[in-house]
Amino acid sequence: MAICIRWRTPLSPENEISKTELRTIIFTPTGRDGDLIAALLERLAILCHVARSLEETCALIAEGAGAAIVAEEAFITNSVAPLTEVMQRQPAWSDFPMILLTVGGRVTYESERLRALRRPLGNILLLERPIRPETLISTLENVLRARRRQYQIRDQMQQYARAQEALLRSEKLAVTGRLAASIAHEINNPLEAITNLLYLMRGNVRADERQYLLGEAEQELARVTEITKQTLRFYREPAQPTHTDVAQVVDSVLKLYGSRIKAAKVRVQAQCRGDAPVVLSTPGELRQVIANLVGNAIDAMKTGGCLWLRTAVRQRAVRLTIADSGAGIPADVLPTIFEPFVTTKGETGTGLGLWVTAEILKKNGWSIRVRSCRKPQRSGTIFSIEMPLMEAS
Ligand SMILES: Nc1ncnc2c1ncn2[C@@H]1O[C@H](COP(=O)(O)OP(=O)(O)O)[C@@H](O)[C@H]1O
Ligand SMILES: [Mg+2]
Structure with a gap:
């Protein structure tokens, strides 16, 4: 089964870590373990959400979460692929932590198979059952603290990207300003020449001299036209090659x-x-x-x-x-x-x-x-x- 999961775009303008981003997703497919863990966390005011299927777990993680507590049985009846996919789609700053509740005992064929399955899941912490509540809570608290650090890195990366964008914008403005100055400079030379030629024509000049001066002025004007045309062609309309x-x-x-x-x-x-x-x-x-x-x-x-x-x-x-x-x-x-x-x-x-x-x-x-x-x-x-x-x- 293929499910399409998109990580929530985590951009609040104030760079706050939202409640959703710190909640703990719990998934234990058999027994009442999930509800018991949820009750324990709620008593300690740790926000959590009990999922009813592995697909829901994946969707909730992708929406935003601080950690997940998953019982290893989830991988016996379900394919681990959707969870692996969610983990592999994480953004660069994210290393989503998962606490996996394992079944203790000897190394068996089944325990070896489960070990191979969970390897691609990344940041996994194993807790062997039966677990003492204090062990679970202190592990979860540590995991959530590390997750907060990940969010801080995310926020710094976003701030850096925004600063870089602003820098690029101001650099573009500076380039435009300098370009305008150099074009003005290019145009100024022929304009000065035209002013001089017109000044000469005002005086007492013979008809053939007038023709010569007019010709020169026309050439200078053609230069101005050429410069503006070239500039417009290059910066505005992509002329056909x-x-x-x-x-x-x-x-x-x-x-x-x-x-x-x-x-x-x-x-x-x-x-x-x-x-x-x-x-x-x-x-x-x-x-x-x-x-x-x-x-x-x-x-x-x-x-x-x-x-x-x-x-x-x-x-x-x-x-x-x-x-x-x-x-x-x-x-x-x-x-x-x-x-x-x-x-x-x-x-x-x-x-x-x-x-x-x-x-x-x-x-x-x-x-x-x-x-x-x-x-x-x-x-x-x-x-x-x-x-x-x-x-x-
Ligand atoms: N043919 C060249 N001989 C020596 N230096 C050159 C040559 N072409 C480019 N440069 C160097 O490259 C720099 C950048 O050139 P350019 O981008 O055209 O800017 P500008 O000519 O306004 O300085 C020049 O300032 C010069 O130091
Ligand atoms: Mg140059």
């Missing part, structure tokens, strides 16, 4: 960083043409990943250096390698770089770039590897991303 040409995205990122690359005296060696590998992605996401890695590489080359970008197709996968001859990542920072807010750039860093990168990779099922070296003569960092190859359509 399409066949995306990796080389094209690499190109567009290098264009975007053109002025920074020049200013940092960085030489670029890109080998992304030729086989023109295509992956399934939203172009915005792949662009964001490449932009984050290239941005970090430029940051790492304060006194110039070399930036390598290479695609290779191997076993139905595209490997994009982005390497730099920059300062390298400190060994103690390396294991944490994909976590939010990890930055070595002080006020100028957000520590979000690689975290966002990792989120995008996870979402698309891509993988990333990083190697970094900080030797005086030979320092640098290599990131390589692997993405499944798609047939170009």
Whole structure:
């Protein structure tokens, strides 16, 4: 017979141990032992409940109880399986105690069989009959005291889980705030450029100059639109992934960083043409990943250096390698770089770039590897991303 038993969800907001959770369930299938034990416990104001069947015993334990007193005969006429099932379904904090009233005497085939049956029941205390009432009571009191400790551990685990949830919520808020700040920063640059261009157009300019300034302003506006679109696409609507040409995205990122690359005296060696590998992605996401890695590489080359970008197709996968001859990542920072807010750039860093990168990779099922070296003569960092190859359509 299969019975479905669910442990009561023990969540009272004040973390109080309820009466139900401390009651003792009694089950003695033959004779009047059950009623006698119940009368004894009631006299001592120990809450108890006499069960009439093993199934009822199981249901009551699952509802919530402090301990159970069961006569071993229960396992002679009944299958022990439902009780074993209840015991095995206990939550991690629980080790439900059971006092088993055994029949004393020699070791027989039957006593050996019963011993094997009760083994999987867990926290079992054997009391050989006839039992003196004081022995039963002191054993039960000890068992209930230990059970209270289990409830305390449960309550501490719940408090810890709630605190952790609150921490996660506040961390999410902080991430949102920082993201808003970095997007505002991204948008501010083109807006400043547009303001300057409009200022110039107010002056005395020739028609061809006006055309040029208008063209520039339009390009800057397109940048703003692109940034907001990308942000909305990534954080709000999951845009449909399409066949995306990796080389094209690499190109567009290098264009975007053109002025920074020049200013940092960085030489670029890109080998992304030729086989023109295509992956399934939203172009915005792949662009964001490449932009984050290239941005970090430029940051790492304060006194110039070399930036390598290479695609290779191997076993139905595209490997994009982005390497730099920059300062390298400190060994103690390396294991944490994909976590939010990890930055070595002080006020100028957000520590979000690689975290966002990792989120995008996870979402698309891509993988990333990083190697970094900080030797005086030979320092640098290599990131390589692997993405499944798609047939170009
Ligand atoms: N190519 C690289 N060379 C050296 N350090 C790097 C490189 N890429 C990442 N890092 C390290 O990882 C940290 C986290 O990077 P990231 O998440 O993009 O945040 P941020 O750029 O805002 O600091 C950086 O602060 C830097 O210490
Ligand atoms: Mg960064």
